[in-house]
Amino acid sequence: MSDSPVSDSTLSASTAPGETASVRARPPRGLGLALLASELAILFRRTRTIAMLAALAAVPILIAVAVRVSSSGSSGRGPAFIDQITQNGLFVGVAGLILCIPLFLPLTVGVAAGDTIAGEASHGTLRYLLVAPAGRVRLLIVKFLGTVAFCIAAPLVVVLAGTVIGAILFPLGNVTLLSGDTVSISESLGRALLMSAYVSVSLIGLSAIGLFISTLTDTPVGAMAATIVISVAAQVVGSLDQLAWLHPWLFSYHWLGVVDMLRQPILWSSFGDNAILQLGYVIVFGALAYSRFVTKSILS
Amino acid sequence: MTGNAGSNAFAPGALAIETHGLTKRFGSHLAVDSVDLAVPRGSVFGFLGPNGAGKTTTIRMLLGLVGATSGSISVLGQPMPASLASVLPRVGALVEGPAFYPFLSGAANLHRLDTADRSVDGATRSDRVAQALDRVGLGHAAGKKVKAYSLGMKQRLGLANALLAPRDLLVLDEPSNGLDPQGTREVRSLIRSLAADGTTVFVSSHLLAEIEQLCSHVAVMSSGRIVSQGTLDAVRDQDVSRIRVVTTDPVGALRVLADFGLEPSVATDESTADGDVRVVLAPVPATDPGHRTSGIQPEAIVAALVAAGVPVRGFTVEESSLEDRFVALTGEGFAIAEGHSVR
Numbered sequence: 001m002s003d004s005p006v007s008d009s010t011l012s013a014s015t016a017p018g019e020t021a022s023v024r025a026r027p028p029r030g031l032g033l034a035l036l037a038s039e040l041a042i043l044f045r046r047t048r049t050i051a052m053l054a055a056l057a058a059v060p061i062l063i064a065v066a067v068r069v070s071s072s073g074s075s076g077r078g079p080a081f082i083d084q085i086t087q088n089g090l091f092v093g094v095a096g097l098i099l100c101i102p103l104f105l106p107l108t109v110g111v112a113a114g115d116t117i118a119g120e121a122s123h124g125t126l127r128y129l130l131v132a133p134a135g136r137v138r139l140l141i142v143k144f145l146g147t148v149a150f151c152i153a154a155p156l157v158v159v160l161a162g163t164v165i166g167a168i169l170f171p172l173g174n175v176t177l178l179s180g181d182t183v184s185i186s187e188s189l190g191r192a193l194l195m196s197a198y199v200s201v202s203l204i205g206l207s208a209i210g211l212f213i214s215t216l217t218d219t220p221v222g223a224m225a226a227t228i229v230i231s232v233a234a235q236v237v238g239s240l241d242q243l244a245w246l247h248p249w250l251f252s253y254h255w256l257g258v259v260d261m262l263r264q265p266i267l268w269s270s271f272g273d274n275a276i277l278q279l280g281y282v283i284v285f286g287a288l289a290y291s292r293f294v295t296k297s298i299l300s
Numbered sequence: 301m302t303g304n305a306g307s308n309a310f311a312p313g314a315l316a317i318e319t320h321g322l323t324k325r326f327g328s329h330l331a332v333d334s335v336d337l338a339v340p341r342g343s344v345f346g347f348l349g350p351n352g353a354g355k356t357t358t359i360r361m362l363l364g365l366v367g368a369t370s371g372s373i374s375v376l377g378q379p380m381p382a383s384l385a386s387v388l389p390r391v392g393a394l395v396e397g398p399a400f401y402p403f404l405s406g407a408a409n410l411h412r413l414d415t416a417d418r419s420v421d422g423a424t425r426s427d428r429v430a431q432a433l434d435r436v437g438l439g440h441a442a443g444k445k446v447k448a449y450s451l452g453m454k455q456r457l458g459l460a461n462a463l464l465a466p467r468d469l470l471v472l473d474e475p476s477n478g479l480d481p482q483g484t485r486e487v488r489s490l491i492r493s494l495a496a497d498g499t500t501v502f503v504s505s506h507l508l509a510e511i512e513q514l515c516s517h518v519a520v521m522s523s524g525r526i527v528s529q530g531t532l533d534a535v536r537d538q539d540v541s542r543i544r545v546v547t548t549d550p551v552g553a554l555r556v557l558a559d560f561g562l563e564p565s566v567a568t569d570e571s572t573a574d575g576d577v578r579v580v581l582a583p584v585p586a587t588d589p590g591h592r593t594s595g596i597q598p599e600a601i602v603a604a605l606v607a608a609g610v611p612v613r614g615f616t617v618e619e620s621s622l623e624d625r626f627v628a629l630t631g632e633g634f635a636i637a638e639g640h641s642v643r
Binding site for chain 1: 363417
């Protein structure tokens with residue numbers, strides 16, 4: 001009935017009194033990266049995000065301060081990494097990162113990913129973004145990239161805060177790796193950043209799950225809690241020998257493989273296996289989120 | 301102002317919004333039931349209906365937020381939601397109240413929502429945000445966080461968002477909600493000035509007097525269906541006038557008016573100073589648009605009331621308002637069963 005592009009003829013015909021009346025259809029300009037820039041700005045300027053990153057930064061700082069205050073030399077107890085801090089401040093960031101992997105990092109990622117769509121829905125801004133129109137697929141991609149940015153920032157903050165406080169409170173020196181080799185300060189800093197990148201990749205599968213859960217509800221807290229519960233559940237399952245057949249499929253399977261970045265030579269296969277596993281999660285849960293979100297009735 | 305919605309108003313392509321058999325079912329609940337809307341270009345179209353009538357669901361379907369169960373939608377001459385990406389940049393909307401990020405300022409909120417629209421020029425963004433804020437009188441509060449805004453300010457910000465880019469169509473759901481009388485007047489004059497520029501304005505409201513002052517066309521929705529649609533005069537004039545009797549004997553007045561073939565009822569919402577005094581209303585159906593009382597002589601009714609011994613304190617023939625028509629159409633009237641109150 002209205003196949004023909006009627007706009008041109010009717011716009012000029014029906015609005016004779018006011019020549020300024022009609023707006024010409026505006027084609028999209030470029031990729032529209034402004035929305036991504038705005039998403040990142042809102043995410044990282046938000047008090048909640050800043051508080052989460054500050055809490056993460058506090059972990060290595062607390063470790064370092066606690067070790068320094070009670071430094072009676074090596075007691076032989078506690079994790080090996082913590083013991084090494086006193087000899088070399090460069091270990092503080094690494095120790096903090098490993099300590100944050102099982103719970104603190106998944107927790108903050110669960111908050112960031114669970115909030116993506118459900119948070120917009122609860123504010124009511126989802127309908128205004130879509131009417132703008134943001135485009136549902138574009139919005140989903142922007143939201144996912146936002147959580148990926150958070151996954152990059154979160155471990156980085158731990159490593160940087162740890163390295164800085166370590167440099168302040170403890171002596172620095174060449175680092176002895178797990179394999180027994182010794183590397184220079186500058187290379188050990190590179191290793192720390194590599195570990196941070198490994199952990200970022202590790203968290204991406206979880207953020208895809210969080211994104212999908214976030215499309216299911218209008219209650220961000222529910223989506224956050226569900227994502228966090230899933231990350232804990234995956235690690236519980238991962239510790240049960242009876243379910244060993246399932247372990248390679250868990251997104252948390254390679255999480256502690258981050259220490260392979262401390263070997264000489266670096267076990268790149270560990271990095272690659274982890275990346276492939278996470279990519280699989282992104283594809284599966286990205287597809288689920290897509291199929292859910294493009295057909296979702298926006299009633300919030 | 302609305303003269304351009306005249307002769308060819310219903311020609312194909314001259315409709316800003318057109319739906320055919322639009323239906324939405326939520327489970328077993330039929331929220332919208334085969335709605336045929338025809339909103340002429342250049343009109344100010346009032347969309348009326350009681351709460352739960354399906355207005356907001358209809359608006360959500362028009363904007364592609366909710367998929368229709370069946371039926372077709374055309375907005376600005378293009379099918380929806382298929383042409384959503386090219387149609388929506390030309391549509392400004394306020395849907396079910398304003399919604400913003402409470403932790404951002406008013407200007408930052410508009411900035412954010414504007415980035416969502418790929419068709420606009422990012423270089424002019426700050427200017428357009430400032431202009432939109434000035435247009436709704438929020439220039440002074442641009443830097444204030446939205447959580448510190450009053451409801452009326454949020455409503456204005458919602459209007460500003462609808463005005464961020466030049467639009468062909470504005471869909472405004474309850475634009476005066478939460479505004480003080482001054483704000484209501486400002487919104488009214490804003491809508492008038494937009495309409496004067498040729499923008500079609502589709503406005504839903506509960507404020508019938510507002511619609512009556514503003515709109516050239518109306519549609520009345522009730523229980524998911526359109527019960528009346530057309531120009532304001534056509535919808536209003538279907539019920540030309542009513543008789544209003546103030547009396548201490550409402551039962552007698554009801555009986556006398558019923559004898560004239562009218563359907564009187566006791567007004568429940570009009571209070572009088574004296575507790576015994578009641579107001580009896582009787583709509584007078586128009587059989588001939590030229591004669592307001594359709595052959596029934598008001599003076600004959602007065603004589604009959606007096607003859608029947610009904611004490612009459614007041615008697616008036618009132619022109620019907622849109623409100624009367626609305627109540628009659630949506631079944632919110634309070635009809636007294638005939639004669640059952642005879643002693």
